Amino acid sequence: MLYLAGFEGLLPRDKYDIKKVEKLKKLDRNIVESLLPELLVFIQDTNWPVAPGVLEILLTFPKEIVPYVQDVLASDDDNWKWFILHFLVIELPVESRMQFTAYLSRVAETPTANELAEELDEIAKEILATL
Template identity: 75%
Template structure:
């Protein structure tokens, strides 16, 4: 079997590879999730929308990988994750982020305030009341 890295886009402009990735077996795709998530660090990158589409087809499996990204110190990436990924996940997946969202909404750091993460966290929290 090919190395998993060979399936990944070569760079943020490799939209052709993203289209090939979409056709891969779900088992292979599941193994690629953490690496694919890295391509959402900037949703302005040409590959990002296609990658996001793939990630959203794994609403349960993506949770631990997103939680790891949210524990990073990349507030800009967190902004993209909250605005484009978490808010689009089904409620059953969004609830796994409740503790993080609550903390950011209620006691944001200066960096989180600068990125307005508290506002989107509050918005997502309001969708969890079902």
């Protein structure tokens, strides 16, 4: 895992561990920043109880989160991409959203069958219209 040794106990144990999310909000930014890739996992479904709190944390790292979001967007998990685009990317400042222009343009113009099924082309167009 990518996080710093010794900090794994700071992550939520599961999608119901709201208490750990609240503790994360109070930690030093440098510690939380080291956990960003793992925190993204907790927004694979924004219906999970931990998701709103995790999103709140992630949005406080608009520049730092970009490479980790790009990793998700490069994956095959189109459902996760839907949540990432709808609840995280669209809420980032313009400077951060611009980092996803190439991906968003490709999905808006030439979506795969799976991307069409998840309606990623629609959210991509919506985000592009805000740039």
